Amino acid sequence: MAWITMSSQQKDTCLVTGGSGYFGYRLACSLHAEGATVILFDVTPVCGELPAGMAFLQGDIREYAQVARAVSGVDCVFHVASYGMSGREQLDRRLIEEVNVRGTENVLRACVENGVRKLVYTSTFNVVFGGQVIENGDESLPYLPLRLHPDHYSRTKSLAEMAVMRADGTALEGGGGGGGGGVLRTCALRPAGIYGPGERRHLPRVVGYVESGVFRFVYGDPGSRVEFVHVDNLVSAHKLAAEALTPGREPSAAGQAYFISDGRPVNNFEFFRPLVEGLGYRFPTRRLPLSLVYYLAFLTEMPLLTRTEVYKTGVTHYFSVAKAKAELRYEPREYDLDEVVQWFVSRGHGRRSGTGPGLRRLLLNALLVCGFVALVLSYLPGVGGGSAAAGAARPNGS
Structure with missing residues (x-):
């Protein structure tokens, strides 16, 4: 494929895994509109034509070589890709494990080996929820014990988030492209159910x-x-999280998890x-x-x-968004x-x-x-x- 060269006036070069999906594509378009160089990585091509200057790279997150090629030259990865959320997908435990756990491990390894400075992971509320009443819960809640997860998707998303959290601060090979202290900075966002015009899964x-x-x-x-979250509020939260991983930014989102919803x-x-x-x-x-x-x-x-x-x-x-508001400056709009x-x-x-x-x-x-x-x-x-x-x-x- 033809790679895009970032001009001196543009922002970070960003990779969005799962970029052909509803949320991934919406996030990519918003980043692109603000001047970032954006690459979409997905097994499925985007429906329709891409905006001028946006690139698509077809690949499987389970294949490390393909992931490594995708992150080469990237400053920030938005890791949205996952499998097994609903429908018949829920039945294939092996594939759920391969995509959600091994796929995330591939992304983290590729970031370290290719000097990527920032990674924002799209997680889920269910890393802490397994059927118990939670009212206005916050990020101090512990992970739900893995044996108590009622579905394999939630269990594997929890494992993946743990891996993302452990990876924060990992030394980058070669010191990291573009500076940034030579370490990978990571955070995780835990969204509610997503809605918005054009949502095509539910x-x-x-x-x-x-x-x-x-x-x-x-x-x-x-x-x-x-709780639910409008797609554009979730897009905003992801962009703010990436900014909060920038070296020198205080407070930093590095190593942190955040619940994200409309707050209603x-x-x-x-x-x-x-x-x-x-x-x-x-x-x-x-x-x-x-x-x-x-x-x-x-x-x-x-x-x-x-x-x-x-x-x-x-x-x-339901969960509090107070931490996201205080540390990411997240302000959900009413929809x-x-x-x-x-x-x-x-x-x-x-x-x-x-x-x-x-x-x-x-x-x-x-x-x-x-x-x-x-x-x-x-x-x-x-x-x-x-x-x-x-x-x-x-x-x-x-």
Whole structure:
């Protein structure tokens, strides 16, 4: 491929792993717009044309030689790539391990051997959460013991974050390109479930379930709360984290982890209400107890609806962004789902007069509830949100 030469007026040369995914691409475009030289690294090409001056390098994060070639000449790596967040991906434990753990080890090794000074890792809330109630938790919370993680994605993301934290301060071979004290500086961001116009992993499935009549019930305590993060708030946090890894910057983000969200805890079903109603559908009024959904999961134990996963949507867990505000100068903007609604409407979605879902048999309704619960589970960080969710390089595509 043709590599781009950075002019003296431009900022860092940045590599975004998982750059073809929703979040990775959004981050890359924002960096590019601010004058950085940006390289996208992913197994899947970007849909459509790249902005002029942005480069794409196709490669597999599991292959060290390909990773090393990608980071050559780079100042900062944004390591977004991951696998196994939701859907059928959750079933392939071997591939999850190879991408999330070995892939991260490859990125860290390549950074050290190629003199990369800064690495920002996209982690997940679930490195500390495993079904227990957490209200306004902060970064002093310990890692959840690995044996207690209810899914392999969360476990491997935790292992990867630990590796990133240990790598902070590692001496760079050759002293490090472009100065910077000759050491690698790292930090980790732990996002909530990501949303925004054009998000293509979860929101289209939500709309599909609504339009087909699957969304007929809600469940659990209406007072339970979780968190989400708008894609542009998460982009802002990543750029601020990279700045806070710059040598001489105080306070420094080096060796630190940060929870990132919109800072507005909300019931997970109520979060989707503006989307459902904005597309012209009635929001469900029937509510199932969490114990019943748990029992359904116990009876079926489907790959997308396990007993432990039920608690990830029904149990309150949200986290403070105070540390990110104080140390990264992170100030999340307020967003709603209006832009998401308009994005779907502009593509022909929304209820049409004279149409609507037919009646469902009671048994079918129960099964459909399980399906929608699985969808919500996949949207939340560590099961599907976020985190890491967040636009990732995947061996079988984004």
